Amino acid sequence: MKLEDIIKAIEPADQTMIQQAREHTSRLVMPHRALGELHLIGERVCGIQRTMEPSVKNKAVLVMAGDHGIAAQGVSAYPQEVTGEMVKTFIRGGAGINVVARQTGIRVLVVDMGIIPDTSDLSAGAAARTARISEENALIVKKVARGTNDFTRGPAMTLEQAEQSVMAGCEAATDLFEQGVELLGTGDMGIGNTSPSSAIGAVITGHPVERMTGRGTGVDDEAFARKCQAIQKGIDINAPDPKDPLDVLSKVGGFEIGGIAGAVLAAARFQRPVVIDGLISTAGALLAHAMSPVLSDYMFAGHRSVEQGHQLMLDHMRLRPILDLGMRLGEGTGAALAMHLIDAGVRVFLEVLTFEQAGVSKGTA
Amino acid sequence: MKLEDIIKAIEPADQTMIQQAREHTSRLVMPHRALGELHLIGERVCGIQRTMEPSVKNKAVLVMAGDHGIAAQGVSAYPQEVTGEMVKTFIRGGAGINVVARQTGIRVLVVDMGIIPDTSDLSAGAAARTARISEENALIVKKVARGTNDFTRGPAMTLEQAEQSVMAGCEAATDLFEQGVELLGTGDMGIGNTSPSSAIGAVITGHPVERMTGRGTGVDDEAFARKCQAIQKGIDINAPDPKDPLDVLSKVGGFEIGGIAGAVLAAARFQRPVVIDGLISTAGALLAHAMSPVLSDYMFAGHRSVEQGHQLMLDHMRLRPILDLGMRLGEGTGAALAMHLIDAGVRVFLEVLTFEQAGVSKGTA
Numbered sequence: 180m181k182l183e184d185i186i187k188a189i190e191p192a193d194q195t196m197i198q199q200a201r202e203h204t205s206r207l208v209m210p211h212r213a214l215g216e217l218h219l220i221g222e223r224v225c226g227i228q229r230t231m232e233p234s235v236k237n238k239a240v241l242v243m244a245g246d247h248g249i250a251a252q253g254v255s256a257y258p259q260e261v262t263g264e265m266v267k268t269f270i271r272g273g274a275g276i277n278v279v280a281r282q283t284g285i286r287v288l289v290v291d292m293g294i295i296p297d298t299s300d301l302s303a304g305a306a307a308r309t310a311r312i313s314e315e316n317a318l319i320v321k322k323v324a325r326g327t328n329d330f331t332r333g334p335a336m337t338l339e340q341a342e343q344s345v346m347a348g349c350e351a352a353t354d355l356f357e358q359g360v361e362l363l364g365t366g367d368m369g370i371g372n373t374s375p376s377s378a379i380g381a382v383i384t385g386h387p388v389e390r391m392t393g394r395g396t397g398v399d400d401e402a403f404a405r406k407c408q409a410i411q412k413g414i415d416i417n418a419p420d421p422k423d424p425l426d427v428l429s430k431v432g433g434f435e436i437g438g439i440a441g442a443v444l445a446a447a448r449f450q451r452p453v454v455i456d457g458l459i460s461t462a463g464a465l466l467a468h469a470m471s472p473v474l475s476d477y478m479f480a481g482h483r484s485v486e487q488g489h490q491l492m493l494d495h496m497r498l499r500p501i502l503d504l505g506m507r508l509g510e511g512t513g514a515a516l517a518m519h520l521i522d523a524g525v526r527v528f529l530e531v532l533t534f535e536q537a538g539v540s541k542g543t544a
Numbered sequence: 545m546k547l548e549d550i551i552k553a554i555e556p557a558d559q560t561m562i563q564q565a566r567e568h569t570s571r572l573v574m575p576h577r578a579l580g581e582l583h584l585i586g587e588r589v590c591g592i593q594r595t596m597e598p599s600v601k602n603k604a605v606l607v608m609a610g611d612h613g614i615a616a617q618g619v620s621a622y623p624q625e626v627t628g629e630m631v632k633t634f635i636r637g638g639a640g641i642n643v644v645a646r647q648t649g650i651r652v653l654v655v656d657m658g659i660i661p662d663t664s665d666l667s668a669g670a671a672a673r674t675a676r677i678s679e680e681n682a683l684i685v686k687k688v689a690r691g692t693n694d695f696t697r698g699p700a701m702t703l704e705q706a707e708q709s710v711m712a713g714c715e716a717a718t719d720l721f722e723q724g725v726e727l728l729g730t731g732d733m734g735i736g737n738t739s740p741s742s743a744i745g746a747v748i749t750g751h752p753v754e755r756m757t758g759r760g761t762g763v764d765d766e767a768f769a770r771k772c773q774a775i776q777k778g779i780d781i782n783a784p785d786p787k788d789p790l791d792v793l794s795k796v797g798g799f800e801i802g803g804i805a806g807a808v809l810a811a812a813r814f815q816r817p818v819v820i821d822g823l824i825s826t827a828g829a830l831l832a833h834a835m836s837p838v839l840s841d842y843m844f845a846g847h848r849s850v851e852q853g854h855q856l857m858l859d860h861m862r863l864r865p866i867l868d869l870g871m872r873l874g875e876g877t878g879a880a881l882a883m884h885l886i887d888a889g890v891r892v893f894l895e896v897l898t899f900e901q902a903g904v905s906k907g908t909a
Contacts, residue, residue: 207640208639209873210621210622210872213640213871213873214869214873215850215869215870215871216870217869217871256907256908257575257905258907260905261904261907264904264905265904267902267903268573268897271897271902273573273895273896273901273902274573274896274897274902275572275573275574275892275896277895278888278891278892278895278896279888279891282884282888282891283884502885504579504580504582504885505580505581506578506579506580506581507575507578508574508578512579516884516885519647519881519884520867520881523643523644523647523881526646526647527640527643527644530643531638531639531640532633532638532639537629537633537638538629538632539629539630540625540629543621
């Protein structure tokens with residue numbers, strides 16, 4: 180299936196089902212909508228899955244990894260090697276995302292969308308032969324290239340690579356949905372990847388670079404100024420077209436960001452809810468949203484990152500973050516934590532008795 | 545043990561242990577403190593439990609139930625019978641708290657602190673004989689009286705009853721801690737109980753009644769004005785002493801609110817974290833805090849209720865709510881949902897590898 184056909188096939192969530200779900204909520208044995216956002220969540224899942232018996236038991240997070248030419252500009256506090264080292268840590272099960280995913284029984288799948296090191300020795304077959312590598316934390320290799328180009332000197336990637344990264348992310352998510360995944364989370368790993376994310380945010384939303392840019396993993400004042408300048412330079416010399424998300428991705432994006440956009444598209448195509456993580460995931464979601472604004476119907480914003488551009492991106496898509504815990508890790512941690520609350524919303528919808536079932540007197544509220 | 549001895553025996557959390565825990569967090573394979581509040585949570589649990597190997601696996605919520613004479617003033621949108629009907633629903637496992645607690649493996653124990661109906665036929669022995677009543681949702685009978693008096697006409701209860709309710713809540717929690725509970729949540733049920741909670745909040749914090757009072761389960765404008773007037777009248781005619789929490793409880797409180805105060809005291813005595821739910825639970829916590837301000841060290845605020853007085857109470861105790869989901873149900877639902885994130889904070893602390901263990905290069909952040 181071609182990208183344009185996937186986009187065309189996407190339909191909005193079922194508003195009639197959402198209305199029907201709201202009517203059920205009003206009968207639950209509690210004051211009217213007393214669990215606030217949890218009701219909205221449960222009802223949205225009904226509308227997305229087209230059922231009054233929603234299910235989000237089978238959960239997975241795709242951690243999309245990529246390297247970035249822009250890292251050469253000193254925009255990160257960490258050396259570029261860390262991308263590959265963290266991919267190994269994910270497969271070993273020892274990173275933040277592994278811990279919070281394990282708590283909720285969420286599968287973690289790492290996707291090499293385009294990191295510099297070779298990962299063929301880390302992929303599924305190799306993993307199964309190595310006792311310390313858990314099969315549950317599998318690696319999927321979809322390497323578009325060994326890192327992007329430095330976008331302060333020209334486009335980050337070709338237009339073909341941009342489309343390839345979106346399609347690869349879409350395929351990775353499609354495989355999961357075909358295996359029965361009912362709730363997908365997005366995650367990212369890539370040293371330097373807050374820079375392309377802020378660039379995408381600035382281009383798509385129209386907000387200035389300084390408002391869209393944060394401190395990433397923790398750079399100082401001087402490095403922050405350098406980061407803003409590098410992002411602005413990348414936008415100026417490449418002149419991405421805000422109306423053409425693939426153009427934006429190719430000029431100032433990253434392979435894992437394209438992969439995340441593809442995963443979001445796949446979720447809408449399969450009518451499954453997708454939980455977006457922080458700044459980088461939301462930049463990917465923003466690209467997908469620019470392809471089809473209807474995609475907001477399928478997205479949950481897992482949390483509000485401390486990265487200042489994040490809220491502006493969420494506002495653009497009219498998404499309200501579920502959690503606000505001062506986090507800025509990425510990896511899909513905010514998405515994984517929020518999945519517990521999405522599950523809670525679905526359970527409340529399905530399991531709380533009605534006034535009638537419970538034999539409790541109705542009030543006037 | 546007498547109440548005054550329990551209060552005297554309470555010590556602050558161990559700040560040296562918290563500092564040691566912070567040092568461990570700084571070694572985790574992620575940018576410095578990138579999981580924000582989750583780190584603070586994990587470190588606080590270390591300080592509370594006096595260990596670098598904290599554990600919150602064994603969890604329970606005490607749902608304290610009581611009836612209120614003030615209900616006769618038309619302050620609630622529900623008839624008073626609902627208190628007893630909801631207690632039955634809790635035992636049956638069909639209410640909001642049951643659903644969200646089940647999701648995380650949290651035991652729910654309902655305490656009859658003083659509801660009007662007789663509950664002897666619902667207690668543990670009877671429950672075991674009734675197939676539809678789950679043994680996991682046990683009822684503990686600590687009935688102080690069959691509802692409080694209407695505090696617009698005099699004290700809600702005697703001073704002896706106030707102390708009895710605190711001690712009963714303390715005993716109920718003590719039993720759980722002695723059975724191995726590592727993380728306790730507080731919950732409430734009682735038609736009309738936002739009124740005594742707002743009254744307690746106004747007296748203890750000094751904020752005016754109008755700022756402390758919300759719509760409860762959903763009263764209209766006229767009923768809201770009536771509710772504020774009733775609360776103000778109760779404070780005026782009873783003149784509770786803000787410096788004497790038992791006096792405040794006896795004059796404008798409720799049996800379940802006293803029970804919650806007692807449960808918080810027990811948590812501090814047993815050096816276990818306690819998660820406070822919404823307005824009513826926080827009124828109980830506020831009374832306990834007035835007995836010993838050190839109790840803040842042991843409390844987590846589960847969520848921010850839409851009840852407007854709630855935030856003012858939390859501010860008074862310098863607590864930051866973990867969740868903010870527009871909820872206003874009570875029952876312990878906000879506490880139960882937040883327990884997942886407290887558990888996450890502890891797991892991140894214990895399970896995420898260090899940079900050294902993971903073999904990942906350190907940055908400058």
